[in-house]
Each structure stands twice: as C-alpha cells, then as structure tokens.
Amino acid sequence: xxxxxxxxxxxxxxxxxxxxxxxxxxxxxxxxxxxxxxxxxxxxxxxxxxxxxxxxxxxxxxxxxxxxxxxxxxxxxxxxxxxxxxxxxxxxxxxxxxxxxxxxxxxxxxxxxxxxxxxxxxxxxxxxxxxxxxxxxxxxxxxxxxxxxxxxxxxxxxxxxxxxxxxxxxxxxxxxxxxxxxxxxxxxxxxxxx
Ligand code: ITT
Numbered sequence: 001x002x003x004x005x006x007x008x009x010x011x012x013x014x015x016x017x018x019x020x021x022x023x024x025x026x027x028x029x030x031x032x033x034x035x036x037x038x039x040x041x042x043x044x045x046x047x048x049x050x051x052x053x054x055x056x057x058x059x060x061x062x063x064x065x066x067x068x069x070x071x072x073x074x075x076x077x078x079x080x081x082x083x084x085x086x087x088x089x090x091x092x093x094x095x096x097x098x099x100x101x102x103x104x105x106x107x108x109x110x111x112x113x114x115x116x117x118x119x120x121x122x123x124x125x126x127x128x129x130x131x132x133x134x135x136x137x138x139x140x141x142x143x144x145x146x147x148x149x150x151x152x153x154x155x156x157x158x159x160x161x162x163x164x165x166x167x168x169x170x171x172x173x174x175x176x177x178x179x180x181x182x183x184x185x186x187x188x189x190x191x192x193x194x
Contacts, residue, residue: 002189003028007057007067009037012149013178017068020173020182025189033061046071046083047130050121058123066122066185070177072151074139075113077105085151095150099143102154112138114155116177120185129188133180148172 003026006014014029021027030037039056043049046069053067071082081088081098089097106112115136122129136158143153145165152164157175164172173179 002026004189005030005033005057005061005063005065007035007039007053007065009039010149013068013070016169016173016176016178017182019169020179021186024186030057033057033063035061039067041069041086044083046117047119047121047132049083050119050130051128054121054123054128058126064122064124066120068118068120068178068181070116070118072102072155073115073117074102074106076109076111077102080105099151099154102139102151103142106139106141112140114139116151116155118177118181120181122185122188124192131181131184131188133177133182133184135175135177135180 005028018027035057039053041049041053043052050067050069054065057065071085073079073082086093089101115134118133120131138156140154140156144163145153148165156163
C-alpha cells in the first residue's frame with residue numbers, strides 16, 4: 001500500500017482521516033518523519049495556510065504529503081473565527097476557551113448560521129493540489145455532546161437535530177467538511193492508479 005504523510009499536529013484530525021483512508025493508503029504522521037508537530041501557519045486564508053503547512057513538510061523532508069486547514073465561519077461574526085479558529089481565544093489553542101468566546105459573542109444573536117470550511121493541500125512529486133469540503137449548520141446556544149473535538153459541541157449540521165459532538169465518528173465523517181474533502185483526495189489519488 002502506498003504511504004503518504006499527513007502533515008498535522010492535531011491527533012483528532014488523524015483519527016478521523018485514518019478511518020476514511022484505511023484500505024487506500026498507509027498514513028504516516030509528522031513524528032514518523034522526525035518533524036515537529038507545531039507547523040507554521042501564519043497565512044491570511046485557509047487555503048494558503050493549508051499550502052503553507054504542506055510546503056513546509058515537502059521542502060524540509062522531501063516526502064509526498066498532505067495537510068489540511070479548517071475554519072469555523074460564523075455569518076453574524078463576519079466569518080470569524082475563520083482562519084483563527086485554533087487560536088481564537090489565545091495561543092493556548094484551548095477548545096473550551098474558544099467555544100466560550102464564540103458563545104459569548106453570539107449571545108442574543110438570532111442569525112446562528114455557520115459553516116466549517118476545510119481545505120486539503122496535497123503535494124505529490126512536487127505538484128500542488130487543493131481539495132475543499134464545507135459543512136453548513138448553526139451555532140447552538142450552549143454545548144451538547146462529548147464526541148468529536150474543537151467546536152463540535154456547539155455546531156449543529158443542517159438537517160440534524162443534534163450537534164457534531166452527538167454523532168459517532170462515522171456519522172460525522174459521512175457529512176462533515178473534512179469527510180467531503182478527504183473523499184475528493186481519495187478519488188484523486190485513486191484516479192492516478194487507473
Ligand atoms: P494542524 O496541525 O493541522 O494545523 P490545528 O489544530 O492547528 O492542527 P487548524 O489550524 O486547522 O488545526 O485549526 C482549526 C481549529 O478548528 C482546530 O484546532 C479545532 O479547534 C477546530 N476544528 C477543526 N476541525 C474541526 C472539526 O471537525 N470540528 C470541530 N472543530 C474543528
């Protein structure tokens with residue numbers, strides 16, 4: 001089976017993506033290639049951040065790899081936290097603090113529309129490819145559920161009466177931003193073998 005490096009320091013992302021790529025590719029992590037987990041991500045947009053992380057690994061370790069960047073974009077907050085999703089409440093990258101900040105800013109707001117936006121950047125033989133996935137939904141008034149990670153307890157995907165944190169990993173993967181982007185990545189990689 002072909003090997004590919006997933007350039008992320010976030011174990012929750014690895015867990016979700018491994019389930020999807022199982023049987024297609026053997027996924028290696030940053031520690032497998034001796035790369036530090038805190039990749040540079042200082043770009044102003046999600047696609048550029050995804051590319052920045054993949055380029056860092058490709059240029060320093062000379063391996064085929066993919067990275068991903070995800071943002072929660074809340075309409076009433078002008079697209080925030082967006083590209084700042086990981087560090088919205090500070091450098092600690094603390095999910096509870098991030099959710100508290102969102103809930104506080106959304107207090108009394110009737111427009112609860114939001115979406116998760118994921119971009120995967122793949123670098124294969126030096127060529128760059130982007131794949132995106134979007135999950136539309138709404139921001140709850142309070143947390144619900146304990147599964148998943150990050151903002152999952154406050155995000156209710158459209159068409160569901162529960163949050164991402166109340167779905168199993170397989171259920172979330174079937175409809176999520178990351179699931180959609182990863183399926184495009186798989187289709188692309190599979191098309192190369194035909
Ligand atoms: P990388 O090493 O891959 O950069 P990261 O945690 O820094 O890992 P991002 O820069 O993409 O990841 O930050 C996005 C943040 O948005 C992440 O830390 C989570 O808090 C949140 N997030 C990402 N995907 C999510 C999901 O599927 N559900 C809920 N929250 C998510």
